[in-house]
Amino acid sequence: MRCFLSLFCPEIDEDRLAKLVAWCDRYSPLVSRDGSNGAILDITGCAHLFGGEDDLLFDLQRRLERMGLEAHAAIADSWGAAWALARYGGHQFIVHGASQTIAALDGLPVEALRLPENTVWELRRLGIVNIAALRRMAANSLTTRFGPVVVQRLQQALLQAEEPLTPWRPPAVYRASRMLAEPVSTVGSVEYVLQDLLREVCGKLELNHLGSRHMDLACFRVDGTVDRCEARTSKPNRSVPHMMRLFAGNLEKLWANFGFETFVLSVCDAEPLYPLQxxxxxxxxxxxxxxxxxxxxxxxxxxxxxxxxxxxxxxxxxxxxxxxxxxxxxxxxxxxxxPEYRVRPVRLIDPPMPIQVSVSIPGGEPVQFLIGRQNHRVVRCEGPERLFAEWWRDPENTDRSRDYYRVEDEQGMRFWMYLDATRTSWYLHGHFA
Amino acid sequence: MRYAELQTSSNFSFLRGASHPQEIVNAANEYGHYAVALTDRNTLSGIVLAHSTARKLKVRRTQFIVGCRLDLRNGQSLLCYPTNRKAYGNLTRLLTLGRRRASKGECWLDLADVEEHSEGQELVLPFPQVLTTQARAHIEHCANAFQGRIHQALTHSCRGDDRQWIASVADFAHTLSLPVVATNDVLYHEPGRKMLQDVVTCIREKCTIHEAGFRLEANAERHLKPGNVMARLFAQWPEALEATILLADRCRFSMEELRYEYPEEIITPGLSAFEDLRIRTLEGAKVRYPDGVSEAVHRQIEHELKLIAEREYAPYFLTVHEIVKFAKSKEILCQGRGSAANSLVCFCLGITEADPIERKLLFERFISAARNEPPDIDVDFEHERREEVIQHIYEKYGRDRAGLTATVVHYRTKRVIREVSKVLEISQESPTPQKELALQLMRQLTGFPRHLSQHVGGFVIARGRLDELVPVENARMKDRTVIQWEKDDIDELGMMKVDILALGMLTAIRRSFHMLQKHYGKTVTLASIPSDDEAVYKMLQNADSVGVFQVESRAQQSMLPRLKPKTFYDLVIEVAIVRPGPIQGNMVHPYLKRREGREPVEYPSDALRDVLEKTLGVPLFQEQAMQIAIIGAGFTPDEADALRRSLATFRHVGTISSLRERFLQGMRANGYSDDFAERCFSQIEGFGTYGFPEAHAISFANLVYVSAWIKCHYPDVFCAALLNSQPMGFYAPAQLVRDARDHGVKILPIDVNHSGWETTLEHIEGDARCAVRLGLHMVSGLAENEGKRVAQVREESGVLYTSPEELARRTGSNHRTMDRLAQADTFASMNTGRRQALWKIGAVEGKLPPLFAATTADLFQEPDADLPAATDSQEVVADYLAQGLSLRNHPLTFLRRKLKAKRAITAAELKVTPAKRMVIVAGLVLFRQRPGTAKETMFITLEDETGAVNLIVWKQVHEKHHKAVVQSQLIACWGEVQREGQVLHVVARHVWDWSPMLQGLDPDDSAPAIRLRSRDFR
Structure with missing residues (x-):
């Protein structure tokens, strides 16, 4: 018989729920989020670690309370029953065995069965309001009317049908693990194991023309707790030495305590990476x-x-x-x-350099200009390219535009300069090669 | 330097241009441009505005050129300018072609279509920013295809390399011997609109200003530029500048050349239109006056005919007559509304129902000699059958000759705020300068045209092809076509329009007449009901008017007992007085006081005595307000009309304040008090949008009386007819049924073995009055054809249904239909309650072929299920969900104990509560009303099991309890009882939302039980 714990946090948001689910790892390796405001834990065989189910529940609730989270939890033999009790069960927290489960669920409303909203609505308008009334109906009559979902949910809740749980951690693409006879606690020995694991997974990757950007090493301590470290790369990768280098910095941060006994290396994602000639x-x-x-x-x-x-x-x-x-x-x-015709220099002068320019009349084009003490005479000139300010950036000063000119002096030097919105000041903003 | 701007986009190129057509024309004129062309994208919607602006210019320097930018399906474009009337017709036909084969708002044109319609057009290729191979091919092709009448545009956009780029385009054009012409591809009339143009670009591209990137223009150069600036920019290409003038000279087509002609086939062969009208009128007169046509009538007819002949309006009257004749031949009830009721000719032709002689109405108010614009006859038809009339018009005149008028939908404040805030990402927290900038842009955008929609019913019918007069496009509705111009454009060009309007009450009246005939053997017509039935007036005086046309609203209901209508003309005043015009002008109380003799009847002057005598010296009708402007303030009739119009539309913004000054001065000069003048003006303001002319009030009063008569004498007929004509009127079916029950009508529930699709009357043994059997149409969500089949199968076989399964088998109804029927508890006659029925139909899946269905049903014979019985309150809740009303009990009966515990009194108890007492009342919200005349006050009508309660919620209370006031379904209110004669209000001091109590109605349910839809009016 399995044993499930359902956790219901009515006010939780997406972000905190994800964190909560990860945090629940401490109670069981089989944890999954359940809808938008809850989590489900398969705690089969875990409760004794916490001194039994009562103590586990107590521990969980105390900790959540300290985090300031409103949470309701219940334990039952099926996911469905635990779900129903956590949300609608009132003061019943722990229920075991078929007859106890039925007795506990009978008084609960049909919503407690995780049914689609419109099915609930249809049941209600027939007057079938609680699970007891639903159980009185013939299964095939229910299936004709509502499809298999009602009977299925009922059976799941009442331990008549299995319901598997998919844990939240996405299954790794590849994984390799080493269980050691003796726990280790030095960086050197962890490195040794890691190298071994990397060779194994990188070999698999190469065989399939894949590379990975993200690998994760889980180090299980003797006391059942887990520490993790990871390595990420910018491009898909499967080079053992490279990955070793990336892991190296993080291995030192692991805290061995009584020592690690098991290591699992997971390849979290994989993308095509073809062998290069x-x-x-x-x-x-x-x-x-x-x-x-x-x-x-x-x-x-x-x-x-x-x-x-x-x-x-x-x-x-x-x-x-x-x-x-x-x-x-x-x-x-x-x-x-x-746009090709808008020519720009490779580097900008930042901030633009004020310069003295004399202009032609009436055209307004630069004729000569001073940079420092150096006088330049304009031989060729193109423009203006008039650019309006991005007015939404400065709503108090919207009516601004600049006139840019590309000019060439008698020595063949090319400059990019502009006349600003005041129509009097000139700036040098870049050089062309 | 002479220059003509030939490429401009106004805001009728939706979300591209950022100036009104008027602004473009005015700006061009100020710059002294030789000419300006409007070239909006695939539309001519803006040209009438531009044309009339150009025509009204005080110093006219700029010629207006009609043009259009044709955006083709291959991504290329062409500017097109018709040179003469024929070419214009070609252009409109081209646009019609493109518009008609695309869905609403789009236009599909190919180059081949342009070639086909290019006779007489001057064409210009827009200036390209890059010359792709495709663009080159397009230019080459056009240069060949339109040789001799095509130019290449050159545009200087300050992009940096302009000199080289223009030169290379010009060179390319030269190799094709394509002459060049300068344009500035204008998007706004002055550079300050650049920001607005960016904003509309973002709205178009559905992005924020930060995401817009290169979709925005780099600079603010695309505005109208003076000639000398253009001359400097194009100094190297003088021929391009010269070409603008030459081209403008060739585009000589003017909108003045458009001549609208009335259709002629309605005229009896061998007669002139006028002779025909005369014969028809005289024949009609004989019918209208069976006792002989009096001398006065005869004189009036001749007088009207003379004016009609002078104006050559005969074909117009004939056209309307033809439409009305068609409707009558199909037994579609119709009645002319508006000022047409001033015309005896219309009365004789059967277009209107009120005798203008008897009512002393003046024909001149319909067609004034001063106003040189065509008359406007609006005709109301039954709302359910108006489509028949519309399709008849299309059929008779063809889609190429008849089309609906467009309505330009403008950007309104609310939408502007939403769109601009989205584009600029403005929120409450944004810094002030940003908000101010947004506000400025919002102000500019408000009033911009957004899209074309169809006018409610304004038809334009032409003698020749309509699509040679104006482009015609598809409306959103199937089988509708709309022209690109709106009502004001049409008036401007002197075109004829008939308004084919829909009126729900006419449908209800026609149904009533039908039932009277069938069940009571009485033949009644609109004209045949005697208009002096005391019982009817008595009923109205008691504000017993639920369902009666026009006077059923809460404001009308509280006016009725004060006005105490005793004659037909009192009804006319009743209709006219509860309108924003008289209310805003503060005319209501003086009128009532004078009527009750509490204030002497005085006239501001002898001159106005004639005008105001009918209404005891208080102006109530639109034409009285106009007459005051004319006689009192010395306006010419034209000016008075302009005044009214300027208040009605967006178009003449800015003229109001000067007209106001003139009005007040004129009144003062003629010795009227400032106070009176102010009141008159604010009344005219009100009339601008919502005024009733006397004739219109008479037409409406006619329907008020007829519907009240039916309600008074045949409440059963009235109830059934109204239920069958939903949606219409003020009240939901629940209130109509309740009102009928209060008047002693027996209402029978919907039942698959007794109901038809519609609500019907059933004779009851020993009762003179029929009972109303609610029809299957009341079942919410039931498809019409499905419901009709249920009734039809039963009636044709003459065999009643015996069980839900059997019904499903016989009718082949699908699951959804069965579900709706069961939910509405319509199987009671076969002893199957709602829950049992729902259970049984649960097994009926989909639509099975009858043979197969028979066998499956037998295979799955199930025993009756053991379902819990429903409580009364559960039944009522379910009734409300399935049909919006319950014949069992009012939901509040189940809550009364709780309400009593909270000290709430019933509506019945309220009736005997003295004034000034503080009470608590609670009820379901029927209506929330926030009249435009009392902006901050909310009127709420509540209903409990004993009747209705009226609340007044003043601004302060509303603000304090906003959520409760606006959102609750069950409102409780603590307030003071206020009485005025029979009128009873509770003035709210505190408002609570008690909706959660409704949840208690169904003890099994935690969801809100009754979702009542209150009807909220603004």
Whole structure:
């Protein structure tokens, strides 16, 4: 006979629920979220670790209370019964055995059976309000009218049908585990085991032309608790030494206490990674790889959020036209298509440098200008490219525009300069090659 | 420097242009442009506005050119300008073609279509930003196809490399011997609108301003620019500037050339339209006056005919007559409304039902000599059968000649706030400058056209092809076509429009007449009911008017006992007085006082005595207000009319304050008190949108009287007819049924063995009055064809149903239908209660072929199930859910004990409570009303098992208890009893939401039991 604990937190939000489910790991390895405001634990064989079911419930509720979470929990032989009791059971928390279960459920409303909303509504308008009334109906009559769901839920709750539980931790793509005869507690021995595990999973990955961005090592202590460490990469990877390097920094943070007895290495995701033909001239490959390795190593050190690359943004104003995005992100946002005729220099002068310009009349185009003491005479000039301010950024000062000119001086130097909204000040904003 | 701007998009290119057409024309004129063309995208909706603006320019320098930007399906575009009337017709036909084959709001055109309709058009290719191969091919193709009348536009957009780019496009054009022309591809009339243009772009692209990126314009250059600026930009291409003038000169077509002609086939062959009208009128007169046509009538007819002949309106009258004749031949009840009732000719033709001679109405109010615009006859038809009339018009004149008028739906404040806040991501917490900027943009966007919708019923019928006059497009409704112009555009061009309107009460009256004939052997028509039945007036004086046309609203109900109508004309006043016009103008109380003799009847002057005599010196009708403007303030009739219009529409914003000044000054000059003048003006303001002319009030009063007569003498007929004509009127079926029961009518429940689809009357042994049998249409969610089949199968076989399963077998009804029938408890005649029926039909799945169904049903013979019995309150709750009413009991009866414990009194007890006493009342919310005339006050009508209670919730109380006031289904209120004659109110001091008590109705249920829909009016 299995034993389930249902947890119901009426006010919880998505975020806290996810955390709660992970936290419930302490009571049982088989935990899953249950709807939008609850969790279900298969505590078969776990209760004694906490001094029995009463004590487990007490411990759970005390801890949740301390976290400031309103929670109701109940234990029963089936998921369905535990669910019903946690939500509608009143003061009944622990129920075992078929007859006790039926007695406990009979008075509860039909909603307690996890039925679809409209089925509940249909049952109610027939006057079938509680589970006792529902049990009086013939099973095949119910199935004709409401489909198999009503009978199924009833049977599940009353221990007449099985209901498996899918634990919250997504099943790993590949996993490898080592159980040691003697617990270990030094970094060196953990490294040794890890290397062994990595060889196994990376071999499997290579065989299937896959690589992984995320691996997770679970280290089970003698006392049944778990510590974890993980390694992430920016690109799919299956190189043992590389992964070792990435894990290395984190292994030191593990706390062995009485020692680890079991290690499980899980490959959390996998993407296609085809074997590369080593080029004969053979430096490119390494360069490319070493760049990725660099990103990974810097990322593991500083956090991947800190390593960025530059993308083009859709903004006419040069200072807003580029943006940083995390280098390791799986999907790098597509850079905007830049209109070809809007020519921009590679580097901007930041902030733009004020310059003295004399202009032609009436055209208003630059004729000569001073940078420092150096006088430049304009030989060629193109423009203006008039750009309106992104007015929504500064609502008090919306009517601004700049006129950009590309100019070439007598020495063939090319400059990018603009006349600002005041119509009197000029700035140098970049050089063209 | 002479320049003509040939490429402009107004805000009729929805969510692209950011200026009104008027603004573009005015700005072009200020710059002294030689001409300006409006080239909206695939539409001519804005051209009448632009045209009339150009026509009214004080100093007219700019010629207006009709144009259109054709956006083709392949992504390319062409600007098109008709050079003459024929070419214009070609353009409208082209747009009609594109619009008619696409769904609403879209237009599918290919280059081949343009080629086919290109005769007489000047074309311009818009300036490309990049020359793709596709664009090159398009230009080459067009250059060949339209040789000699096509130009390539050059546009300087300050993108940086303009000189080179324009030069390369110009060179490419040169190689194709394609002449060039300068344009600025205008999106707004002044650069300040750039931000608004960005906002509308975001609304169009459904993105925020931060996400918009390159979908926005880089700069604010796409505004109208003065000639010298254009000259500087195009200094290198003088020929492009010169071409604007040459091209403008060739586009000589003017909207003035459009001549609208009335359809002619309705005229009897061999007669002129006028002769025909005269004959028909005189024949009609003989019918209207069976005792002989008096001299006065004769004189009036001749007088009207003379005016009609002068104006050549005869075909218009004939057209309307033809439509009315058709309706009558199909026994569709109809009645002209509005000012047409001033016309004796209309009365003789059977268009209106009130005799203008008897009512002393003036024809001049219908067709004034001063107003040179076509008359406007609006005809109401039964709402259920109006579609027949509309389809008849399409059929008779063809879709190429008849179309519905459009209504331009404008951006209203609410939507503007929503859209702009979304685009700018503005919330309550945003910093003030940002909010201020948003506010400024919101103000600009308000009043922009948003899309075209169909007018409620305004038809335009032409002699020739309508689609050569104006583009015709598809409406959202199937089988409807709409023209691209709205009512004001049509008036501007002097086109004829007939309003085919729908009126629910006409449907109910026709049904009543039918039932009177069938069950009581009485033949009645609109005209045949004697108009001086004392019982009817007595009933109305007691505010017993639930269901009666117009006077059933709460405001009317509280007016009836004060006004105490005794004659037909009192009803006319009753209809006119409870309107925003008189209420805003503070005319109601003076009138009532004078009527009750508590105030002397005085006239502000002798001149106004004639105008105001009918209404005891207080202006109540629209034309009285107009007359005051004319006689009192010295307006010309034209000005008075302009005043009324300026208040009615968006179009003439800004003229109101100057007209107001003029009005007040004029009144002062003629020696009227400021106070009176102010009141008159605010009344005119009210009339602008919601005023009733006297003739219109008479037409409506006619229906008030007829419906009241039926209710008074045949409440059973009245109830059944109203139930069958839902949705209409003020009250939900529950209140109509309740009212009928209060008048002693027996109401029988819906039953599959007795009900038809509609509600019917059943004769009862020994009772002169019939009982009302509710029909299957009352079952909520039951499909009409399914319900009809249930009744039909039973009637045709003459055999009653014996069980739900048997009914399902015989009718082949699907599960959904059976479910609805069972839920509504319609199997009572076979001794099957609601729950048993629901259980039994649970096994009926889908729609089985009859043969197969017979065998399966036998196979699965189940014993009756052991279902718990329902309590009374559960039954009532279920009744409300399934049919919106219950014949068993009022839901509040079950709560009365609880309510009593909370010291709430019933409506019946309230009736005998003295004034000024503080009481607690509670009831289900029937209506919430927040009249435009009393913005901050909420009127709520509650209902309990003994009757209705009226609450007044003043602003402060409303604000304090906002949630309870607005959201509750069961309201409790502590307040003071207020009495005014028979009128009884409770003025709320405190309001509670007691809706949770309704949950207690069904002890088994935790969900809200009754979801009553109150009808909320603004």
């Amino acid at each position: 080593a080029s004969l001239a053979s430096n490119e490959l390494e360069q490319g790889e070493s760049f990725d390795l660099l990103v990974d190593r810097v990322g593991m050190k500083l956090g991947f959020g800190e390593v960025n690359r530059i993308v083009v943004r859709e903004s006419y104003l040069p200072e807003y036209a580029t943006a940083f995005c995390p280098a390791a992100s799986a999907s790098i946002p597509a850079s905007a298509e830049w």
